[in-house]
Amino acid sequence: MVSQPYVYRRAELAEPDWRRFPAWSGVTAAEWESAQWQRAHCVKNLRQLSAVLGPGLSENFLADLGRDQRERATMSMLVPPQMLNTMVPRLAPDEPGFTAAFYADPVRRYMIPVFSDRRPDWPSHPYASRDSLHEAEMWAVEGLTHRYPTKVLAEVLPTCPQYCGHCTRMDLVGNPTPVIDKHKFGLRPTDRLTAMIDYLRASPGVRDVVVSGGDVANLPWPRLEAFVSSLLDIGNIRDIRLATKALMGLPQHWLADDVRAGLERLAAKARDRGVSIAIHTHVNAAQSVTPLVARAAQAMLDTGIRDVRNQGVLLHGVNDTAEALLDLCFVLLDEARIMPYYFYLCDMIPGSEHWRLSLAQAQDLQHQIMGYLPGFATPRMICDVPYVGKRWVHQVSRYDTELGISYWTKNYRTSVEAGDELALSREYAYYDPIHLLPAAGQRWWRERTAELAPAAAQVTAAG
Numbered sequence: 537m538v539s540q541p542y543v544y545r546r547a548e549l550a551e552p553d554w555r556r557f558p559a560w561s562g563v564t565a566a567e568w569e570s571a572q573w574q575r576a577h578c579v580k581n582l583r584q585l586s587a588v589l590g591p592g593l594s595e596n597f598l599a600d601l602g603r604d605q606r607e608r609a610t611m612s613m614l615v616p617p618q619m620l621n622t623m624v625p626r627l628a629p630d631e632p633g634f635t636a637a638f639y640a641d642p643v644r645r646y647m648i649p650v651f652s653d654r655r656p657d658w659p660s661h662p663y664a665s666r667d668s669l670h671e672a673e674m675w676a677v678e679g680l681t682h683r684y685p686t687k688v689l690a691e692v693l694p695t696c697p698q699y700c701g702h703c704t705r706m707d708l709v710g711n712p713t714p715v716i717d718k719h720k721f722g723l724r725p726t727d728r729l730t731a732m733i734d735y736l737r738a739s740p741g742v743r744d745v746v747v748s749g750g751d752v753a754n755l756p757w758p759r760l761e762a763f764v765s766s767l768l769d770i771g772n773i774r775d776i777r778l779a780t781k782a783l784m785g786l787p788q789h790w791l792a793d794d795v796r797a798g799l800e801r802l803a804a805k806a807r808d809r810g811v812s813i814a815i816h817t818h819v820n821a822a823q824s825v826t827p828l829v830a831r832a833a834q835a836m837l838d839t840g841i842r843d844v845r846n847q848g849v850l851l852h853g854v855n856d857t858a859e860a861l862l863d864l865c866f867v868l869l870d871e872a873r874i875m876p877y878y879f880y881l882c883d884m885i886p887g888s889e890h891w892r893l894s895l896a897q898a899q900d901l902q903h904q905i906m907g908y909l910p911g912f913a914t915p916r917m918i919c920d921v922p923y924v925g926k927r928w929v930h931q932v933s934r935y936d937t938e939l940g941i942s943y944w945t946k947n948y949r950t951s952v953e954a955g956d957e958l959a960l961s962r963e964y965a966y967y968d969p970i971h972l973l974p975a976a977g978q979r980w981w982r983e984r985t986a987e988l989a990p991a992a993a994q995v996t997a998a999g
């Protein structure tokens with residue numbers, strides 16, 4: 537008998553024992569479950585990481601991390617204990633092989649990137665750029681991206697409780713790093729939110745608002761509640777999605793009594809008005825789904841919101857196999873009642889080549905995962921094409937696999953193309969990582985390096 541490519545097995549969730557880390561050996565369950573304790577004990581630098589993990593983590597790893605932070609990192613370090621505890625979940629730092637397992641860990645690979653992870657040949661694609669999706673260009677008012685005709689993205693704040701190495705919004709989100717300065721909002725936070733609400737009141741064509749950042753878990757609850765409540769007062773808004781990776785990274789936040797009670801009030805108001813509120817989270821690896829994460833997701837559903845959905849990112853060394861993706865989708869769906877929804881190709885930001893997959897790899901992964909999950913929970917692989925928007929990976933109109941250039945078209949005008957007659961007939965390009973191309977394609981790109989040098993310099997320069 538020939539076996540199936542993937543065999544489903546139900547996962548049993550277990551919270552990894554945080555007491556295996558020397559600095560947390562005396563931390564109680566009550567402390568661990570406190571959002572305040574988690575926020576106060578986030579790991580923000582090399583010294584704190586070393587203090588938490590102790591001498592079991594090699595000096596070489598720390599030097600590798602230090603070099604990355606000085607020369608490559610586009611995001612500063614911020615890892616809540618909850619997330620750190622899901623790395624190498626079954627090994628204590630003083631056990632043999634810990635550093636090697638830490639290097640190989642999927643969550644470590646995107647939350648605590650080190651210099652040796654990155655491509656030495658092409659750390660960045662020549663066409664990589666800050667704000668690679670041109671969101672700021674499409675701001676209707678500061679922080680409100682109006683890209684699609686019927687929906688908007690509201691970036692309500694530029695911070696998160698955790699910083700991911702591959703963050704698409706590295707231009708705006710988080711603290712500056714030695715190589716990347718951050719764009720700063722000009723308006724005061726309350727004025728920015730007011731301007732967004734005013735714009736939406738005057739925009740009857742918009743029915744769907746993604747409330748994001750950053751991560752909405754960092755907005756003080758009363759301010760988030762007031763903002764969402766104002767959205768609910770606008771008659772044409774029918775869908776509201778709250779974007780928060782913290783549902784996984786800091787589930788303690790969403791389990792706090794005041795937050796649950798507040799979301800319950802919003803869910804009741806939404807229900808009265810026939811509006812759907814959903815939480816969209818960002819989980820990339822099955823090991824991130826712990827009992828606390830499942831409890832937080834259930835608590836959100838219990839408030840009466842419509843759904844909790846996952847938008848992950850396809851990352852090499854993290855989740856780039858069908859098995860890893862299916863394990864993740866099943867644990868989300870079966871154990872946490874989180875709906876698998878999208879997996880994005882990692883966007884073309886500086887320093888991301890070692891994480892990025894080619895379009896062909898994403899198409900193959902889509903093919904490989906079909907048929908195992910229920911259709912409604914089978915995530916779509918998505919390429920977010922600059923100036924186009926989200927496209928399913930099979931929607932490509934032309935694909936030069938030797939040069940790694942895919943061409944895409946679209947069926948709507950973004951807010952910056954109101955007068956552009958050719959917007960719907962033009963093709964827009966997206967680029968595969970060069971190191972994955974055949975030799976002839978790699979040579980083509982190398983020969984053009986000099987020609988592309990100004991663009992490459994522009995994207996790697998600070999500020």
Ligand code: SF4
Pocket residue numbers: 695696698699700702703704705709749750751781782818
């Ligand atoms: S949580 Fe989202 S916005 Fe925040 S750093 Fe991660 S990817 Fe970026």
